[in-house]
Amino acid sequence: MPGLPQYDELHVVSDLHMGGKPGFQILREGKRLAGYIRWVGEQRPNGRVALVLNGDIIDSLAEEIEGYVAVDDAVIMVERIFSDPSFATVWDALAAFVAKERRTLVIVLGNHDIELAFPSVQRAILARLAGDDTASRVRIEFSTMGAGFTCLIGNSRVFCTHGNEVDPWNYVRYEDLSKVARRLNAGRSLDPSEWQPNAGTKMVKDVMNEVKKRYAWIDLLKPEEKAAVGVLLVLDPGQAWKIKQLIPIIGEKQHGAAEFDQRLSAGGFASNTAEQVRSIAVDQLLGPNVAQGVKAAGAASSEDAMLLQAERTLRTKGTEAAVPDQTLGTPQLIWDRLTGWITGVGRNEALRRALKDWLREDKTFHVNDRDPTFTAVTESVGSNVDFIVTGHTHLERAIDMGGGRYYFNTGTWIRLLKFTDAMLESTATFEEVYDVLMKGTMDSIDSAKFGGEPWLLDQTSAVSIKKNELGVVGQLWHVQGDGTQHKPVGAPFRRS
Numbered sequence: 242m243p244g245l246p247q248y249d250e251l252h253v254v255s256d257l258h259m260g261g262k263p264g265f266q267i268l269r270e271g272k273r274l275a276g277y278i279r280w281v282g283e284q285r286p287n288g289r290v291a292l293v294l295n296g297d298i299i300d301s302l303a304e305e306i307e308g309y310v311a312v313d314d315a316v317i318m319v320e321r322i323f324s325d326p327s328f329a330t331v332w333d334a335l336a337a338f339v340a341k342e343r344r345t346l347v348i349v350l351g352n353h354d355i356e357l358a359f360p361s362v363q364r365a366i367l368a369r370l371a372g373d374d375t376a377s378r379v380r381i382e383f384s385t386m387g388a389g390f391t392c393l394i395g396n397s398r399v400f401c402t403h404g405n406e407v408d409p410w411n412y413v414r415y416e417d418l419s420k421v422a423r424r425l426n427a428g429r430s431l432d433p434s435e436w437q438p439n440a441g442t443k444m445v446k447d448v449m450n451e452v453k454k455r456y457a458w459i460d461l462l463k464p465e466e467k468a469a470v471g472v473l474l475v476l477d478p479g480q481a482w483k484i485k486q487l488i489p490i491i492g493e494k495q496h497g498a499a500e501f502d503q504r505l506s507a508g509g510f511a512s513n514t515a516e517q518v519r520s521i522a523v524d525q526l527l528g529p530n531v532a533q534g535v536k537a538a539g540a541a542s543s544e545d546a547m548l549l550q551a552e553r554t555l556r557t558k559g560t561e562a563a564v565p566d567q568t569l570g571t572p573q574l575i576w577d578r579l580t581g582w583i584t585g586v587g588r589n590e591a592l593r594r595a596l597k598d599w600l601r602e603d604k605t606f607h608v609n610d611r612d613p614t615f616t617a618v619t620e621s622v623g624s625n626v627d628f629i630v631t632g633h634t635h636l637e638r639a640i641d642m643g644g645g646r647y648y649f650n651t652g653t654w655i656r657l658l659k660f661t662d663a664m665l666e667s668t669a670t671f672e673e674v675y676d677v678l679m680k681g682t683m684d685s686i687d688s689a690k691f692g693g694e695p696w697l698l699d700q701t702s703a704v705s706i707k708k709n710e711l712g713v714v715g716q717l718w719h720v721q722g723d724g725t726q727h728k729p730v731g732a733p734f735r736r737s
Contacts, residue, residue, distance in 0.1 A: 276724025528598025
């Protein structure tokens with residue numbers, strides 16, 4: 242495999258989500274992350290060591306930007322993140338890392354940090370980490386066009402990719418990003434109406450961020466799953482009118498799914514052309530408990546059936562897509578039925594049921610679970626790749642694929658909550674949890690304890706792949722303490 246970079250050790254982290262102002266930030270262990278980066282830099286002083294930041298390094302969706310992507314203010318945004326006290330030590334550690342000989346920093350694009358694909362932002366990162374030092378600059382590599390990063394560790398080939406490439410909620414149109422980059426380099430800008438965001442971005446910006454202002458912890462649960470909307474609307478029934486917006490969001494998910502193997506033409510940007518979207522059941526959005534409650538709150542009628550089998554037609558860009566009365570009815574109808582159901586069962590019980598929908602069959606902490614990201618990524622990667630490393634889902638994984646091939650997901654460095662079956666078993670068992678959630682702040686989550694144990698997991702993950710005298714060893718780790726202590730998760734994977 243000539244031409245591939247070769248290293249003695251590779252270390253990978255992802256989903257750092259540096260972004261947002263205090264109270265809106267979901268990365269808590271910035272100092273630990275900085276300590277870990279410095280520790281990686283000290284390994285194999287005479288060997289070649291690479292550190293891969295495997296996507297969602299920053300979180301522009303947590304920043305106060307206009308529209309769905311920062312364009313003219315992208316550099317201002319990343320410079321604010323550089324200087325934020327919660328994140329500055331991380332960037333200092335990265336600068337110290339690239340200042341060392343035989344070290345390489347690889348920056349892979351995710352779906353929350355798409356601005357890293359812009360040349361102006363890359364220049365800002367180079368300036369922050371390396372200044373005018375040419376040697377340090379060449380130790381920084383950007384992989385921001387969806388190709389991922391591949392290298393050799395010993396005789397083993399490694400492929401790192403964020404993982405959103407196989408997620409129709411969060412598919413990034415890399416061709417559109419390159420068009421924006423060309424415009425910016427040519428001294429032009431981008432009209433916000435030209436940028437067509439993916440479904441996950443729409444969900445965060447149009448629906449979730451408003452609720453997050455009151456309930457900061459909502460970001461600690463994945464927003465894209467089917468029953469997420471039920472939780473959001475139970476928390477804030479005043480947002481029920483946004484159901485109008487959720488149908489095209491799901492339609493955009495389907496549109497993204499159809500684009501996995503397509504490439505856009507050279508002219509113009511993707512837009513919502515006159516395209517019929519498949520029928521979408523509202524109970525997929527709300528979850529079965531909430532959907533059934535909304536239906537029960539109104540009289541049984543064909544109108545209820547229409548509500549649970551709504552369809553939205555996406556119209557030409559620039560025109561408002563009307564919602565026919567015979568499908569969704571009016572926002573007031575949705576609002577009345579949702580609030581009626583909540584009033585009937587109590588808000589705490591409504592939230593408990595909604596969370597049970599959201600966390601149904603949750604396998605977040607099963608490191609050997611072959612989830613959809615594992616399946617889709619491994620099916621698309623060639624058999625000559627020995628180690629596959631992803632992120633994106635926030636779900637750490639270590640899976641022996643057989644035949645001397647292995648899969649890792651590096652999990653995340655954001656705060657993690659673990660709802661147990663006991664917490665959600667009944668209204669009574671949920672009462673204490675409900676009180677913490679209603680306070681809404683990160684501080685209340687950080688200090689909460691159940692059964693004498695902190696609710697917030699002390700879990701920050703990394704993957705290492707190293708060459709030694711016996712072959713190549715891959716390992717998932719929990720990084721602990723000041724970043725220099727590491728606890729192995731599962732058995733190591735060894736290729737001789």
